[in-house]
Amino acid sequence: MYTSISHFIDEWNQEAASTQKVLDALTDESLQQKVSPEDRTLGSIAWHIVSSTPGMLIEFGVTVEAVKDENAIPTSAREIAETFRNVSANTSEAVEKQWTDQTLSEMKNVFxxxxxxxxxxxxxxxxxxxxxxxxxxxxxxxxLKVPGIYGPSREEWSQIGMEAPSI
Known part of the structure; x- marks a missing residue:
C-alpha cells in the first residue's frame, strides 16, 4: 500500500493517463458494443469508471464534486473522455490537499x-x-484500435519496428 501521497499521485497519474488513452480511442458508435444482451455496453463501463470515481472518493472521506447526471450515460464518447480528464485531475488535487502521508495509515470504514x-x-x-x-x-x-497500456498493443508493434508476438 501507499506510504506517501506522492507515491499514490504518481501511480494515479500513470493509470489515469492509460485510462484516458482508452477513453480517447472510443467512438460514439462503439459505445453500444456489448458481449451479450445481459452485459454492460462499452459506453456504460466507460461511464462507470468516470462517474464512480468521485463516489468512491467520497466514500473514502475525500471531498470532491460528484459527476453531474451520473446515472445518464452520455451518447458522446468525447463527453465521456473529457469528463474523465476533469475527474482525474480533481482526484489528484483533492487527495493531495486533503490527506497527508500520516493520514494514510488511519482506518476508515468503507463499504x-x-x-x-x-x-x-x-x-x-x-x-x-x-x-x-x-x-x-x-x-x-x-x-477499434486498442492503445498500448503496459507495452505496445498488437497494432503498435510495427510502429516500433517489431513483429507482434503470435500467442
Missing amino acids: GMEMQKSVTLNMLIKHIVHHRGQMTVLMRQAG
Whole structure:
C-alpha cells in the first residue's frame, strides 16, 4: 500500500493517463458494443469508471464534486473522455490537499469494511484498471484500435519496428 501521497499521485497519474488513452480511442458508435444482451455496453463501463470515481472518493472521506447526471450515460464518447480528464485531475488535487502521508495509515470504514486509507486509494486504482481491461476487449469487438497500456498493443508493434508476438 501507499506510504506517501506522492507515491499514490504518481501511480494515479500513470493509470489515469492509460485510462484516458482508452477513453480517447472510443467512438460514439462503439459505445453500444456489448458481449451479450445481459452485459454492460462499452459506453456504460466507460461511464462507470468516470462517474464512480468521485463516489468512491467520497466514500473514502475525500471531498470532491460528484459527476453531474451520473446515472445518464452520455451518447458522446468525447463527453465521456473529457469528463474523465476533469475527474482525474480533481482526484489528484483533492487527495493531495486533503490527506497527508500520516493520514494514510488511519482506518476508515468503507463499504462496511475497516481498512487503512492507503488501501482505499489502492482500491480506487484497481477499480479503473479492472474496468479498463473490460473495455479493451469490447473495443476489439467493436473494431477499434486498442492503445498500448503496459507495452505496445498488437497494432503498435510495427510502429516500433517489431513483429507482434503470435500467442
